[in-house]
Amino acid sequence: MDKRKRDTLIEHEEQTELKRQKNQQDGERGSETSQDDEQSEERQDEEEKEYDDDDDDDEDSIEEEEEEESRKEYQSKKKRKSSRFIELEAEVDEEDDEEEAEEGDEIERELIDDEETEEVEDTMASVQQRKALLDRMRSENPEELRRFVRERYGEVDEEEEEEEEEESQGPQKEYIKDRGIEQQGLLPTVQDPKLFLVKCRIGREKEAVICLLQKYYEYYQKGTPLDFFSAVAPEHLRGYVYIEAYTADSVRKAIDGLRILFPNTLKLIPIEEMVDVLSIVPETSQIERGGWVRISRGTYAGDLAQVYDFREGETNVTVRLIPRLDLQEVRNEDETDKKRLSINRRPPQKLFKREEVEQIVGSEVFPRRDRYTGEVFDVFRNENYRDGLLYKRVSIRNIVTGDEVAPTFEELEMFHKAQRLASHTKHDEDNTQELEDTMEKTLELSLETLSSDVEKNMNFCVGDSVIVVSGDLKNLSGRIEAMESDNMVAVRPDDPELKGELIQFSKEELKKYFREGTHVKAINGRHTGETGMVVGISGDIITVFSDVTNEEVRLHISQLTETTEEGSSKSAIGSFELLDLVTLHSDPRARGVIVRIQRDHATLLDTNGANRTVPVKDIRSKLDGKRAQALDMNQKPLQVGDMVKVVQGVHKNREGSIRHVASPFVFMNVKDEPQNCGLIVVRAHNCQGPHSVHGNYIVGAPNNMKGATLSSMFSLGGNRIKTDSKLNSTVYSGNIGKGHKEDDKLVRQDVLIKSGPWKGYIGKVVSATTASVRVELDSVCKTVTVDRSRVVPKDTAHLEKQKQPLQGAYTPSYEMGSQTPAYSGMGSMATPLHHVGYTPVYAPFTPTLDSGRRDVPRTPIHNAWRPTTPGAADYSTGNKWSDLGLSMYSPFASQETVMGASKVTQTENKTIDESVDDTKVDHSVSVAKAWIDALVQHKTNATVRGYVGGHSPDGMFLQLELEDGSSGSYALSDMQLVTPDKSDTIKVVDGEYMGMKGQLLNAEGDEGIVQFEDGEIKILPVSNLGKIRG
């Protein structure tokens, strides 16, 4: 601004001031606004508004005076004129806190021109204001004044203007556009008033602003004006009001006492966001009839819906979608009148079938004519259905429109199905035919537009296979070699005759082309990033078998590109990845594994085996299940990575590795599961883990074995000394040599303490290490730590063994340990053989000598290094072990099956150590006792068959009531239990449930399902069951 302008301005101000003074004097008679060119206005709500036409004119004249101003600038100034009113007004606000929010309507202004009497005071105020301004101008140096003027009439004002809410947006928008870059300089600066955000009662935003207005005016009247400048309640923002002021304190003062505003929610808007607050993006409604939308909340969140009815200006829209009804639940609800149990459960999408609903729920469905449209719907529980679809009115707020909708073919297929349903019913209902037709049309149309839309942005990449769809070279296939220009691509044809020749095509002439088996990747749409193999082609729609989810998805060719990339689907969202085990905010107890990730939703496989789609926001945290354990059917621990087999339940006989453990459930990776990324969820106790599959030997757990080999080395070394001094102490330490899992065997067993201060006590082992065990005593309420060598299993040892024949390489006497010096860890499998072959005397030395002589202990593990020996049961692959192991040790195994009561073993043991006998007898007695009432038969002579009536005191002989009526006495070792058949009455002769009676419901392989007399159902090894009289 040049000096001239400033002078003019000052001159003008002086004039104005004079006029005002005059006006003030004449106040009582009424102001002479018309003469003074001063125009005031007033709103019905007593808001006052001042406008100086004179000012305006003056400024125009100033502009005309400025020759150097180009015409263009002049025009822009012209345009500014329309809004100058506001600009000035706002400035006044700022300076003197005189004015309240403003209404920029000239007509209105004129209309209320005549209301003059009340203006006296205001006029006085204006005069004062002018005076103050003038004073300021005089006092300040020219430089500052210049800046002030520029600020006042220059750029900053424009900015203010932008923040004025009441201003109509249309012209302003245009204005912003026109000014373009200039506008950039007008952004709010730190010197400008700040914008504060205050929470407000929802729905009363406008009321709040008007209250503020009133309050401002009141205070102003009282002479203690509030120092804020404006208050804004944008239409699109619910529950908030913006207030413009210099300090937060001013705002607090302003809203103090207003109950609909909450002072403690005051928030300063950062300066860079100020513009965004009030700039309004033109929003064109994307809702149109027949268009596709997505529901954003409620049961149908994320579901595709089609707009059925929508009228401009309405806030609700009628959509139709695939219902998610859980009829079973509905029925239960009806019957029991209970509160809904789980709101979170989301029933699967299914078309509504009237007959089905009526059948399940009872006749609750009745046709009704819609009051407004006159259409007939099936009404069920206050919801409208027709042709399988749900017609629902939803708020516009709750639907997503635009690009994000991206309907998939699967979803559309459901609608197609509904459409087909509609065309069926059409025949019976002639009166609705017309409606059906229109409906069909809209649906059809939208499908077409969908595909044509996609086709338009067919995005080719270098390397894509294409086929020519028009022109001379139609049906020529080739590969894109280069992108020439916007619309041209160079294609190298596949045909060898045309080899080496690049041919140019325009994109319209080409279409992507995929062969079956091609590995492809989705590049847009909901499945973006997913890869898979083409399994089916029908027209432009390709069926892809996804690598990650193991599911089929149907995609349009334009959504696909060939890829060599392996695997990855959209595998992460936020901090969560595919196949993570997570919990939810809404349901903290639920656990699930992410099996699919969409834009902002994740699909979980929960512990019920159901899929649940949740918003990502709802996912609370990732669970690290690496350490988690669950117990399988044999109470053996299951860990992540274990290979397990499901033995009961819906997933019976499936095998896989554990992916996650969420006790009592495990998530398993199963090779042939087509859904949920190949995951299934099962209860842990329905599984058989690696630790119980083959005795105590480990299947596919090489890691454990590695640990075991090391520990066995050390433990053996340590034990050697002990063995020297006390041979019989090797019993359990020896076991360690065979692997870690032996430890587990001792845990939870009843043991007898043989020596030391707790000698004679019986208790349960709670934990075991290589050197010691912790025993919870039965008789004293105490848990003690005892040297490992000082405990022997009570009598469950041999029972345990019977369940697991392989492990039964020990005879009962071995279990008693103390009596068999020969028994040592490393030789555990082999020693018995040795005893048979060699003199018993030799035996005790073998193991210790062996390990003592060499650096490498000659444990069974050692054998693993020698593939040639049959006994080289490979520890890392359990299967081999079981095969080889069985054949190798079969002599012993067979003995075991008769409870180790074989006379051969007995005598052998006797030769080794006489003390075996007692235990042996005890054992026989307990077996014989258990067998009472059970049906047995002679091992070699099947005709000798009868029920056990009693036994000799030492348990060696059984008294049988033979089936032919006679009775006799037979050696226990010669007899075996008759395997019970399905539905036989049985008695458990071994294991945890020994002595219980029940019925065998079913038998499969080695396992039998038993229902005890008390109704409890258990799965037990058939070998533990004896048939009794029914």
Add this chain to the structure above:
Amino acid sequence: MGFFQVELTKNVRVHPRHFHSKLKETLIQTLMDEVEGTVSGRFGFVVSVLEVLQPLPKGILREGFGFAIYPLKYKALVFRPFKGEVLDAVVTNVTRHGIFAQVGPLTIFVSRHQIPSDMTHDEETASYISVVEKAERIQRDSAIRLRVNGIKIDASSFTAVGTILDDYLGLVE
């Protein structure tokens, strides 16, 4: 069937406790354990180690660990399916999406789009039944002849899709 004999190299890591007269056996056994039954990149499934090339290379001690590494060269029998190959497979699972079949260690998925349209899926028996001849059904453990349509090779796994939609493909009596 795509069985091949290939020469491969594998670095075998040996614990110092095996440094004794039986080291050679240990090496070979470790190699077998580590390699057999795995997928070796583009070579396919290693079915078995046929021969370890002699003389065995010298091991390199890893400083700070004591482990020795032996770069063993060996001949292996590998199973490598190719696209377009016709294989006989055993059905392991039947779903409405299609059939999963196995050829040794390889699982092949035959999509329902790749099953003749005259075969329909029967949910109850989990099988695909020919409309023309009811007796002709593909179910678990059936033998089928299929053509490999596509193969995806990962570093440690193979997956394949196949088709029975052609002459002489399908159920094998």
